[in-house]
Amino acid sequence: MIEFVQVSKFHNREWPSLDNVSFKIEKGEFVLLTGKSGSGKSTLLYHMYMKELPSSGTVFVDKYESSSIKRSDIPELRRKVCMIFQEPHLLYDRNVFENIALPLRLIGEDETELRKKVLQALSYVGLSHRMDDPSLRLSTGEKQRVCIARALVCDPLVLLADEPTGNLDSETSAEIIKLLKSIHIQGTAVVVATHMPTIADDWPGRRLHLDSGKLVSDRRRSL
Ligand SMILES: Nc1ncnc2c1ncn2[C@@H]1O[C@H](COP(=O)(O)OP(=O)(O)O)[C@@H](O)[C@H]1O
Ligand SMILES: [Mg+2]
Known part of the structure; x- marks a missing residue:
């Protein structure tokens, strides 16, 4: 479903930010991407999101290929490949419900169907009781849940x-990881980048490790 074939990325420097990286991620996998700060984790995620394109090599995501993807394909790709960040990106002039409804409004989803999907997502992340609240009023952990929803x-x-637990205390981080895990169990592949070794310690799935842009290990722990 996602495949990197000998992907290198140069950011106007002599040394690469990604250095000849190849791997495959199948549907529904639960992957932790580790490496110290500056090792290329965000750059790698941006290539899966096709926000960045490789300097050499090819990235395949679903039916898209980095060498031939068109700007007009991006909206459809972004409905299949979603990204959340360390800082929750929300529209603070809208309430929780409307933030979650946004991608559905963009595709012109029918109002009844939209409401059903948003209520379902709200309940999934445990925020049904906050749906009418201004999003600014939520805690950071709750904002992150809205992004997930x-x-x-x-x-x-x-x-x-990308470092989704970077701004959270350890208890809230654990809740977010648990939520991401339950999403993967439902069949969505989940890729989490972190520089925090504590998350890696008891990670139940696959772990990719980057060092200076190179993929230096790829291990699976059986569940
Ligand atoms: N847009 C960019 N322009 C120049 N250098 C970049 C850019 N994006 C990333 N880099 C460089 O690529 C390397 C990897 O960065 P990044 O992927 O952000 O690492 P990580 O997420 O693991 O901290 C770093 O040396 C960083 O400075
Ligand atoms: Mg990063």
Whole structure:
């Protein structure tokens, strides 16, 4: 479903940010991407999101290929590949419900269907009771849950999370990881990037490790 074939990325420097990286991720996998700060984790996720394109090599995501993807394909790709960040990206002039509804409004989803999907996602992330609240009023952990719910309403193939627990205390982090895990169990592939070794310690799935842009290990722990 996602495949990197000898992908290198140069950012106007002599040394690469990604260095000849090859791997494959299948539908429904639960992948942790580790490596210290600057090792290329975000760059790798941006290639899966096709926000960045390789300097050499090819990235395949679903039916798209980095060498031939068109700008007009991006909206459809972003409904299949969703990304959440360390800082929750929300529209703070809208309430929780409307933030989650946003991607469905963009595709002109029918109002009854939209409401059904948003309520379902809200309940999934445990925020049904906050749906009418201004999004600014939520805690950081709750904002992150709204971002996850907004990704889920599109029923994506892949959810990418870049340091999603970076601003959270350990208890809230554990809840977010648990939520991401339950999403993967439902069949969406989940890729979480982190520089925090504590998350890696008891990760139940596959772990890719980057060092200076190179993929230096790819291990699976059997569940
Ligand atoms: N847009 C960019 N322009 C220049 N250098 C970049 C850019 N994006 C990333 N880099 C460089 O690529 C390397 C990997 O960065 P990044 O993928 O953000 O690492 P990580 O997410 O693991 O901290 C770093 O050396 C960073 O400075
Ligand atoms: Mg990063």
